[in-house]
Amino acid sequence: MQPAPHHSCWKAQLSLEFGAKADRTVVLNRNHSGPLVIQKPFYPEGAPCHIYLLHPPGGLVGGDQLILDTRLRDHSHVLMTTPGAAKFYRSAGAIAQQLQTFHLAKESLLEWLPQETIAFNNTNAATHTKVHLDNGAKFIGWEIICLGRRASGELFNSGRFVQKLELHRETKPVLIERALFEGDSKCLSSPWGLANYPTAGTMIVMPANQHLVTRIKEHVEAEPHELFSVTLMDNVLICRYLGHQAQAAKRLFIKAWNIARPQVQNIAACMPRIWNT
Numbered sequence: 598m599q600p601a602p603h604h605s606c607w608k609a610q611l612s613l614e615f616g617a618k619a620d621r622t623v624v625l626n627r628n629h630s631g632p633l634v635i636q637k638p639f640y641p642e643g644a645p646c647h648i649y650l651l652h653p654p655g656g657l658v659g660g661d662q663l664i665l666d667t668r669l670r671d672h673s674h675v676l677m678t679t680p681g682a683a684k685f686y687r688s689a690g691a692i693a694q695q696l697q698t699f700h701l702a703k704e705s706l707l708e709w710l711p712q713e714t715i716a717f718n719n720t721n722a723a724t725h726t727k728v729h730l731d732n733g734a735k736f737i738g739w740e741i742i743c744l745g746r747r748a749s750g751e752l753f754n755s756g757r758f759v760q761k762l763e764l765h766r767e768t769k770p771v772l773i774e775r776a777l778f779e780g781d782s783k784c785l786s787s788p789w790g791l792a793n794y795p796t797a798g799t800m801i802v803m804p805a806n807q808h809l810v811t812r813i814k815e816h817v818e819a820e821p822h823e824l825f826s827v828t829l830m831d832n833v834l835i836c837r838y839l840g841h842q843a844q845a846a847k848r849l850f851i852k853a854w855n856i857a858r859p860q861v862q863n864i865a866a867c868m869p870r871i872w873n874t
Contacts, residue, residue, distance in 0.1 A: 606660035606691075609633035615646060616670035622646035625670070633663055642867040645674040649871055650711070652683070657695065659688030659721055665697040669705035669734075674862070676708040678869045682743075682843070683711065685758065687719035695724045701734035706862050709738035710854070710869070713796075713843035716744050716758040718751050718780065723759040730766050730803070735861050737854060739800040741838070741846045744778055744785070747795055755780040764801065764833065772801070772833055791839060794824070798838035798846040802857045805834035809860050817852045825849055 609631030616625045621644045627635065632653045639647040652663060669675055685693050695714075701707055707728075716722060728736055742760060745753035757779050764772040776797075777784075784790030791797060802809065810829045813836070819825035823840035836853050838846040851868075858866040 606662070607632055607654060607657070608662050609652070610664040610666075611635070611650075612666045613648075614668045614670070615673045615675050617644075617672040617674075620644055622669075622673040622675055624648075633665065639870065641870060642864070645676055645864075645867070647867075647869055648675060648677045649869070650677060650679050652679075655681070656684030656686050657693040657722065658686045659691030659693055661693045663695045666700075667698070667707070668700045669702055669707055671702045672704045673702075674706045676710065676867075676869065678871065679711045680871050680874075681712055683714040685714070685716050685720045685722035687717050687756070688721040690721065693720070693722040695722075697725070698727045699729065699736075701728070701730045701736060703731045703733040704735075705731075706735040707738070708854075708858075709736070711740065713741040713743050713846070715746065716742060716753060716756065716778070718745055718753055718756055720756040720758060722757070723761070725761040725763075727763045728765065730764070732767060736764070736801065736803045737857060737861060739798060739836075739850045739854075741796065741798040741843050741850075742778070743843050744791075744795045744797075747841065753778070753780050753785070753795065762799065762801075764803065771803070771831065772835075774799075792824075794839040794841065796838070796840050796843055796846055798836075798843075798850060800836035800838075800850045800853060802834040802836075802853075802861065804832040804861070805829060805857070806832065809834055809857060812856050813853045816856060817849055819849060820845070823849075827853075 611633040614626040
């Protein structure tokens, strides 16, 4: 159910700092204002710290803003996910924003594996993810966007959603992307755009090599009605998905993650327990 048009804007900020202590990664500092928090850390696989990012209102409308700033110290390992989809509801005009910045010190690993983002029809929204890696830091992450709610019969034929992704090694940009989805744009239906697929996903692995690309291509295969690709740009692996369901995108990305994580960190992938609820 969508919220009423007249709405007091939610402004929320969360700052987190993680560090390696004894035999595990722990939360060293946390500060928040507004409805953006984390549950207690979980340790289903020993040293890595599993964190669930919670936004109790469940969705954003025009004027809302979520800001996440996360820092990993040397040799720390954090897996961060969400308990459910992020939702951007219809807007009367004001923009809703979700901004997340990650700073990774040397030999740290962040796995940013959120559930999908759903852009409702008539939304006006933007997300921006910035990842800053020191030398030796590692990153595995994905983001999945669903335009409209096809299961409910709602198309994305009006509105605006902007998605930005930046990856920096030291002070140098490694990957900068910007996607603009507009409900009345031909890019949603054209073959050179989304080709009428309502769900798009991007997965990043850094560092990576051609051997990893080959293994993912050999073991991760999309259904005939989906599109899935794997490319390597310098030492950054990029997986792309176009299809009809977020669950299908996650299925493929999880398969790729199962292959990538042992190469990046030399330990098997461990599914967050919350994904089974």
